[in-house]
Amino acid sequence: MKNALIATLSTHERTLISHLNKPYTELTEATGLEEATLVKTLLSLETKGLLILKTTKKTLIDTGVNGIRYARTGLPERKLLSILKPHHPLPLLEAQKVAGLSENEYNVSLGILKSKGMISLDQGAIVLTASPAECMKKTLEEQLIEKLPLVKETLTPELVPACIALHKRKDIIELKEHTERSYTLTPLGKELAGTTIESNVLEEVTPELIRNWQGAKQFRAYDLSLPVAPLTGGKRHFVNEAIEKAVRIWTDMGFTEMTGTMIDNEFWVFDALYTPQDHPGREMQDTFFLPLTRPLPETKLIKRVQQAHEQGIVGSTGWQYTWSPKKAQQAVLRTHTTSLSARTVATLKTDNLPAKYFAIGKVFRNETVDWSHGFEFYQTEGIVIDEKATFCHLLGYLTEFYTKMGFEKIKFVPSFFPYTEPSVEIQVWHPSKKIWLELGGAGIFRPEVSAALIGKPIPILAWGQGFDRIIMDAYKITDLRDMYRNNLKQIRTIPRGGLHG
Amino acid sequence: MAKVQFTTQALAKNLSLTPKAIEEIQNMGIPAELTPEGLEVEALANRPDLYSLQGFVRAVQLYLGKRKPVDYPVLKPEKIHRIIIKPEVAEVRPFTVGAIIRDLTITSDILETLIDIQEKLHKTIGRKRKKCAIGMYPAEKIAFPLTFTAKKPKDITFTPLGATKTFTAEEILTTHPTGKEYAHLLEKAQKYPLFIDATGAILSMPPIINSADTGQITIATKQLFIECSGNHLPTLHNVLALLTTLCAELGGTIHGITIEREKETSITPQLTYTKKPFSLEHANALLGTNITEKELPKLCEKMGHRYEKGQIATPPWRIDIMHEVDLIEDIAIAYGYEKLIPTLPSFATTGNESDKRKQERKITDLLIGLELQEITTYHAITEEEKNKYHLKALVMEGAKTEYKYLRPNLLIPALRVYHENKDVSYPQNFFEIGTVFDEQGTECTHLLITASPGTITHMQQVVAYLTEQLQFPLVLKSHPTPLSIPGRSALIIHNKKEIGYAGEIHPSTLKNAGLKMPLSILELDITEFLNQKA
Structure with a gap:
């Protein structure tokens, strides 16, 4: 134990131990260490259980630059007092000249004497009110200056206000923090104190040391139980880490990524998805509108979409209203990534089927912000375009994805969206909260959507779930706002791969 | 919802x-x-x-199979139960439908139910009364037949609900609480719609308010007159079907009203079952199930429909059936989603990430190697930020938070992040790859790299490193840039094209932003790099 301890001692510590039978005040000289190094070394020996360091902080009062001068010439108020005579009021302007005081000194002196009740001012003249005996007596300030240097903590109570008053004035006194140290040895310290330990131990391995290595030298052992400064490495933001994981799952499942702009027109965000133009979701209350328009696609497609809305296509009754191409041009921030799916489907040729696509992207809703809502969030989107696709396949793809994301129990319940039928809502079991989490919607694109986009009512399995809730859950974040706050302490320390491995 | x-x-x-x-x-x-x-x-x-x-x-x-779908018979309208639609109303609110309910004892509970459903339907499918407004009246106080017409506002005077004296139409729209709430619906109208009874009394001014004399139902009401008016006839039929079938469920009998419009007459409500062809083969193919025709009648009835060989008849209160797929979904719900077996089809496709993502990852990997921390910020900036840095940015109309403009660069959000973390340990070296927007809404992908503390030399090194590693030539050209120290800022040039800037942020900018550590940055449009084949 003792030997193991000795092995960890640094050169300074070894030197210091040989002098530990001396009082603190002699240590600097005895060891040749600078005070700062000495204190550090003592602290280190304290943690190693050799001694207890006692530190007392004191405030030393000493004379300042002006204080030294006034000690010689007297304080300004004394000068002023000395030229005043009883029953001879002295005009203010004259008094300053006679006393030979600077403007500042004069004003201070007037204030002090007035506050002590030794003078009063009457019609622009100074009247001495103090008795000659009072004038003779030294003021508390003068008494204090005479006694300097003093330790503030030892001042008699009547001198404390004088000290405060003088400290307020320019450079008359100085207050200095002064630390007094001493130490007492522990039994282990007593055992080692004064002993000479081989102090020529090696610290760092340097190129020079390697070059000159001759063997048989001792390295100091490091105490590995001591805390070290933390590292902060370069790291992906956990939100993007989670997205990368989801991207990998979709590509593993044979899906191709779709990309596109966040600004799009209402045509692709709503109309192509059979959402009627008076749908409440298309109002400013829910959607961010931009003071822009974006051109519509080719005429055939517009006509099919218009017909789907106005009188219905492929056996549908349609929404039965007059569809406005002008409204369809209005630019918005996409409210879902399904606009990317619509654009992708519109470019497909039926002989390229089956095809599978995914996207993970930001979507925007005009919401106020709180712990569970934001005005932008991620959505994970997918479509499967396949003549033989079934609703059970849709459930199959979603089960596969969410199982790979780490959810063990998945449930499907009926739901409603304007552009899918049948529609379904995905719920996953949260084992620790013991609740079903609602993740979002999916379904088969309505024939009014698919027939308008590719000219034929081919089944298109489609889904678009909010992704932020999953990220929050995986990284144990309780406030959605933390995902975009970039609190460094959080993003530096949040464990990598929090998304279920 | x-x-x-x-x-x-x-x-x-x-x-x-x-x-x-x-x-x-x-x-x-x-x-x-x-x-x-x-x-x-x-x-x-x-x-x-x-x-x-x-x-x-x-x-x-x-x-639950505890009842069967029922019919809601509509009794033949009495001769006087007519609504005559005048051409005057065509421009402002062209359609109306109506019904009389009898044998309904209006208790206070039923009264509450009727008021509540009216409110909910107004709010939802009525699109806040724009598409459909509902009026309910004590029929015994009304002299039929009625006229649905429109008059100039100055010619309209009556006592609206909630008032004790007569108001002009203008007064209603400017001083009555309900009037003020819905005044915008008549904003552009020259004439306002009115229901007028056979004595010439005004029953109501839809979609705003009923008359206090004849337009309020109470527990004393013996017979109910319901009308729906609006600009979308299918919605009016649907709303009337929902209301009248509800009254029938409450114990009332439904009596028709004749609607006369120019030369056409029709009787409302129309509460027959609507037949649609239905193919079980389609249904099984789309759902991936093996439901038999024997099971179908029961599955249909569970959702309120009736199955009749190749056809499904939908009750009047199921207003959501537009296409066979809606019926297929109903069959699936009746069958039970929990009984559907998630299946993966056997065909194979190859997956692929976008080139954009692959290219971005090249950059990301390099920057993490340089020990930079990735940040990810909102796509929007605040009004205050926009003004403070004199930026041009595209407005997000009607935004409910302080974030009101689309970000024109990544630097401003990053300064926000530095401010948020000003007391956290340094160095703080960040990067972000993200979309930025100009005033025309053009989207570019930017790369932002920051070092705090950091100098322009640091950014020069990063530029050289990226040039080498990405094989994407980037050259710094000394040039003053906003927010940076003159002589320590540069434009970043790629093949003679300016695509970004680098600089040591000026202390005055830092102080103004509430930051205390030196900061150097570079911001670069990497759209061209991302468009390269990965």
Whole structure:
């Protein structure tokens, strides 16, 4: 134990131990260490259980630059007092000249004497009110200056206000923090104190040391139980880490990524998805509108979409209203990534089927912000375009994805969206909260959507779930706002791969 | 979507809220939750028939097999029960439909039900009365036949509900609380719509308000007259069907009204079942099931429909059936989603990430190697930020938070991040890859790299490193840039094109931003790099 301890001692510590039978005040000289190094070394020996360091902080009062001068010439108020005579009021302007005081000194002196009740001012003249005996007596300030240097903590109570008053004035006194140290040895310290330990131990391995290595030298052992400064490495933001994981799952499942702009027109965000133009979701209350328009696609497609809305296509009754191409041009921030799916489907040729696509992207809703809502969030989107696709396949793809994301129990319940039928809502079991989490919607694109986009009512399995809730859950974040706050302490320390491995 | 509360007491007569029953309700696709008061239900937008207790009970009892779909007979209108639509109203609110309800004892509970359903339908499918406004009147106080017409505002005077004296139309729209709320619906109208009875009395001025004399139903009301007016006839029929079938469920009888419009006459409400062709083969193919024709009638009845060989007849209160797929979904719900087996098809496709993502990852990997921390910020900036840095940015209209403009660069959000973390340990070296927007809404992908503390030399090194590693030539050209120290800032040039800037941020900018550590940055449009084949 003792030997193991000795092995960890640094050169300074070894030197210091040989002098530990001396009082603190002699240590600097005895060891040749600078005070700062000495204190550090003592602290280190304290943690190693050799001694207890006692530190007392004191405030030393000493004379300042002006204080030294006034000690010689007297304080300004004394000068002023000395030229005043009883029953001879002295005009203010004259008094300053006679006393030979600077403007500042004069004003201070007037204030002090007035506050002590030794003078009063009457019609622009100074009247001495103090008795000659009072004038003779030294003021508390003068008494204090005479006694300097003093330790503030030892001042008699009547001198404390004088000290405060003088400290307020320019450079008359100085207050200095002064630390007094001493130490007492522990039994282990007593055992080692004064002993000479081989102090020529090696610290760092340097190129020079390697070059000159001759063997048989001792390295100091490091105490590995001591805390070290933390590292902060370069790291992906956990939100993007989670997205990368989801991207990998979709590509593993044979899906191709779709990309596109966040600004799009209402045509692709709503109309192509059979959402009627008076749908409440298309109002400013829910959607961010931009003071822009974006051109519509080719005429055939517009006509099919218009017909789907106005009188219905492929056996549908349609929404039965007059569809406005002008409204369809209005630019918005996409409210879902399904606009990317619509654009992708519109470019497909039926002989390229089956095809599978995914996207993970930001979507925007005009919401106020709180712990569970934001005005932008991620959505994970997918479509499967396949003549033989079934609703059970849709459930199959979603089960596969969410199982790979780490959810063990998945449930499907009926739901409603304007552009899918049948529609379904995905719920996953949260084992620790013991609740079903609602993740979002999916379904088969309505024939009014698919027939308008590719000219034929081919089944298109489609889904678009909010992704932020999953990220929050995986990284144990309780406030959605933390995902975009970039609190460094959080993003530096949040464990990598929090998304279920 | 509407949240609807049903008290345990009200439900008790028809439904016991056992865990099994709650589960079945959820299987119907109706989010339902037990509360201390009873049951809270979310009626989705396609099912306004669930907004009332009676409608909800009807749907659940059908689903549980406790009742069969019923007909709602409409009795032949009496001769005087007519509404004559005048051409004057065509421009402002062209359509109306109506019905008379008799034999309904209006208790205070029923009165509350009627007012509540009216409000919910107004809000949802009525699109806040724009598409459909509902009026309910004590029929015994009205002299039929009625005229639906429109008059100039100055020629309209009556006592509106909630008032004791007569108002002009203008006064109603400017001083009456309901009038003020809905005045915008008549904003551009030259003439305002009116229901006028045979004596010339004004019954109501839709979609704003009824008359206090004849337009308020109470528990003393013996016969109910219901009208719906608006600009979309199919919606009016749907709303009237929902209201009249509800009244029938409450115990009333439904009597028709003749609607005369120019030379056409029709009788409303129209409460027959609507037949649509239905192919079981389609249904099984789309769902991936093996449902037999024998099972079909029962599955249909669970959702309120009737199956008749190759056809499904839909009740008038199911207003959401537009296409065969809607019926297929109903069959799936009746069959039970929980019985559907998730299956993966056997065909193979190859997956692929976008080139954009692959290219971005090249950059990301390099920057993490340089020990930079990735940040990810909002795509929007605040009004204050926009003004402070004199930026041009595209406005997000009507934004409800302080973030009102799309970000024109990544630096401003990063300064926000530095401010947020000003007391966290340094160095703080960040990067972000993200979309930025100009005033025309053009989107570019930018790369931002920051070092704090950091110098322009640091950024020179990064530029050289990226040039080498990405094989994407970037050259710094000394040039003053906003916010940076002159002589320590540069444009970043790629093949003679300016694509970014680098600089040591000026202390005055840092102080102004509330930051205390030196900061150097570079911001670069990497759209061209991302468009390269990965």
